[in-house]
Amino acid sequence: MNNKYYLTEVDKNPKSIFCYHTTMNDLFIEHHSHDKGQFLYTEGGVVHVKTNTRMYYLPARHYMWIPAGTKHAIYPSSPKVIMRNLYFPMPSQTSDFYKKEGIYHINNLLMELLLFTKNWNGDIIKTQTNKYPIVYAFKTLLEQSVSQALHLELPHPTDSRLISITKYMSDKIDQEHLLPKLASSFSMTDKSLYRLFKKDLNMSFIKYYTQLRIFKSLEYLMNSDYSISQIANMVGYNSMPTFSNTFSKVMGKRPSEYRKANEIYTAS
Known part of the structure; x- marks a missing residue:
């Protein structure tokens, strides 16, 4: 078909x-x-x-x-x-x-x-x-047989400013984004940007940013031969242990364990 x-x-x-x-x-x-x-x-x-x-x-x-x-x-x-x-x-x-x-x-x-x-x-x-x-x-x-649902999703922003900001964060995921600098780049105060995340996404800036980085890293883990250290850098982490620990908190497994899941089942 x-x-x-x-x-x-x-x-x-x-x-x-x-x-x-x-x-x-x-x-x-x-x-x-x-x-x-x-x-x-x-x-x-x-x-x-x-x-x-x-x-x-x-x-x-x-x-x-x-x-x-x-x-x-x-x-x-x-x-x-x-x-x-x-x-x-x-x-x-x-x-x-x-x-x-x-x-x-x-x-x-x-x-x-x-x-x-x-x-x-x-x-x-x-x-x-x-x-x-x-x-x-x-x-x-x-x-x-259902297990606990995994929260592997990010809400879509509706505010036009936040749409631009989250796109910028995603496009430049290899850079580290700190709230004060990000707010300044978009002519906002720290407090107003912090409140905008909470109001529009019902999620803090740090939670959104952490999940965005980890979800992006999934793609590199599954579809590339980059080392885990390289992938950490590609999603803006300077420290491989920090990336690995954060990944484990969000996904429940270490990055190396997730990489093994890229193998494709063929036998029944």
Whole structure:
């Protein structure tokens, strides 16, 4: 199935579970939504999922649940990223898990079931007794085996000044940004910039900046041969231990452990 056209097929049969596996290449999937809930798993890199209010950073070996009707765009940090999707019809009465966006670790049982479907593409319907029970069980297990959601997202600023400031921070991520200097560069006082972050993003400057650096470092860890020390410098850290400790606090693992997650599963 052509990458360009599969989105129009997802909801054609409202009762089917739709399955789609692909290498992203340079595919950018524009803003769209589905009537079905989407399970999105990636390997080989980081995928950015942009909703109306947030930018999510979905790393390899994790999955994101995207509720039915949620507008989102998807684009990979590397052409080598593999995307594995399952789209599920959602009843009007469903549990809270299926109603909210979230990024989660994938456990071994879900991983094995997902890889069992890796050569399936298209509609899976109830009469396909060799396939349907597997994907239906997968959906049930999602909720039952769910771990704590990982907060791998940053809110979109709405204030025009903060849009410019956060873009500047992202574009010059290799430089260290201190609040006083940043405020001065944009003709603001320290206090006014601090308040703007809290008011517009409901997040402190330091929390936003720390997460931006760590999320950016994920892309370098997954898609390059740079050393961890080099990557620390590339996201504005002068000290490798400080970067490693901060990364561990945000991600729950050391950078070296995350780099191992770049390997792609092929066996089922």
